[in-house]
Amino acid sequence: MRYRQTLIPTLKQDPADAEVISHKLMVRAGMIRQIARGIYDFLPLGLRVVRKVEQIVREEMDRSGAQEILMPAICPAELWQESGRWDKYGKELLRMKDRYERDFCFGPTHEEVVTDIVRREVRSYRDLPMNLYQIQVKFRDEMRPRFGLMRGREFIMKDAYSFHVDADDCNREYEVMADTYKRIFQRCGLTTRPVESDTGAIGGRRAHEFQVLADSGEDAIVSCNKCEYAANVEKAEIGREQTTASGTTNPLRKVRTPEKRTIEEVSAFLAEPPERFIKTLLYVTNHGDTVAALLRGDHELSEIKLRTLLGAEWVALADAETVQKVTGADVGFAGPIGLRGRVVADQALQGIRAAVAGANETDFHYVDVDQARDFGSATFADLRLARTGDPCPRCDGGVFNGHRGIEVGNIFYLGTKYSEPMKATFLDAQGTERPMEMGCYGIGVTRTAAAAVEQNHDDNGIIWPLPLAPAHVHIVPVNWTDERMRGAAEKLYGDLRNAGIEVLLDDREERPGSKFKDADLLGIPFRVTIGGKGLDRGCFELKRRTDAAAQDMPVADAANQLTEMVRTGLST
């Protein structure tokens, strides 16, 4: 690549609308441009990075035995109606009509389409297992896209779907995919952590996310400091908690707490720490029930855990009117004592004494609440979000550390969630018709590129891992108008290209300072400076983007040495 012939519109200043580092740097490096909310152009260098990720994904998926296909981006509504998701998916699904007024959607994921392929073409257990994948543009009309490529509405995704005769084989493939993902992200030069996750809207029984640890990540995860256990905070099981029981039992008292609604307000008003509070959240479920969820004042509810416990498809916080009806009080004064209806409580509340709770009467709270005495009939379960310091459920003595993460991949064990309603069945060896067991496996390709920048940058710009870099070597002649330098640069450029190395040659008649700044910004791993002083010594200067200092490299041997370094770097 010659710089002058390539569209690389670098910017000196951060774009005004970028928040996170990957967004700022990718825009500044001239790799992407926003064209609409959550929708981006990929310019030449940005596209090259995306293609690198895709190619690594493709090679490893192929190696795992999966087959690449390409499904349509625009899908007919019928398939989505069949699975029931046409009505369930909500506004994230971009819907449209064709000229005949038929309904279509821009596929945000392709379970329906792939299941349709397989049910039509596969009849026998002899044809299974089968893993089909595609690398394709997806669209999800996110409520709030942000952070550049990290949470775009349009994005490139690798999505794979596997079909099996039974659960054992599906679980086997799940492990194969987990290994494949490990290799993919390793090859991308990314440090990822597989964490247990909720199965969410896609549905299914078992799921892991692959998280790139980064402070800017949108996901909160915890990992054990002693064992391998790691999970999304919404899903993480919490080990046995120390009892929060304390103090002697005093008679229940009702106290006046005018206008004090939040834990914070009441806590300050009564001079009691939040740990002594019982927080009462009223939820409604898709079954139309109202359920009270109790938590310790300093804890946060995991709606996912609540949903799972209740066996509900969704739960939502009750509105003020419902709260009024159920508690007889304004919002802010709900409590477990005297509350009608179902009550579920976080396990941390079991046995709590001398606690504070709403009195179900506007402007009043109870103090000296004793769980066993005052609301003994509640169901206890693990309901809260995990956080730093919580005990690990899988080992003895381990505690959680909290992290932020960027979810770059996920694997789901789906079971028969789609194969049953869509009748993707096969005949087993006994001639019995059975639904296929399914798994699905996604990787956010464009998000992976952004995550790589989040994980690899400094104050001067991007530091691409070699396998994802838009080029391997960046040649910077100090003065392009100097014939000696230009000649040496052209020679090295030609030699490296002949050796199969990807090179960016800065042939601009810019001052050296500008070229160095741009080189740092672009983040190509090997920079070769060609200058007068060096040439006098018969040398180029090699600077790795990761290093502060340059080293001499004899002109005669430069192409060979660089080729070797790139090959070594790519093979590890």
Next chain:
RNA sequence: CGGGGUGUAGCGCAGCCUGGUAGCGCACCUGCCUUGGGCGCAGGGGGCCGCAGGUUCAAAUCCUGUCACCCCGACCA
């Protein structure tokens, strides 16, 4: 969807309150100079001031509407 903010040259911004010929830095073009970390000098081009209405002798500026983008929230009592 609710709240807040911003739309002025390619990018980053000032001007708006208090109406009166549209500015700054960078980038761009020409020439000279310079060439090892975003040089210097001189000259120059570029704007339906997001869009549509309204008020006014006069609107980037005031009013109404609308569109786009950004931030916060959209559950935690």
